[in-house]
């Protein structure tokens with residue numbers, strides 16, 4: 766359970782949990798939104814059909830909403846949530862800063878729906 770969560774958060778291949786799905790760091794704008802064709806460790810082909818990762822937009826939307834709610838709850842608990850505009854600006858800043866990671870994370874979670882962990886490929 767924790768190794769699966771750890772591999773998702775570290776943006777690793779869902780089959781071997783060792784190779785990187787992304788070409789580079791999500792915050793490197795040169796490689797923004799680029800996914801490796803195959804896993805560098807187990808050679809799993811990530812794009813099983815054209816535009817395979819378009820479905821990750823649904824996951825990205827869910828992550829964005831979840832993170833926005835979490836930030837709002839934190840603002841409420843800290844007593845910082847003053848007004849709607851202020852909350853909107855704070856949440857927007859966090860979402861913009863986290864956007865590259867959320868985008869990458871949604872691709873890894875999306876791929877995890879279709880590929881199962883295989884310890885033989887580790």
Ligand SMILES: [Zn+2]
Nearest residue numbers: 778781804807
């Ligand atoms: Zn792999």
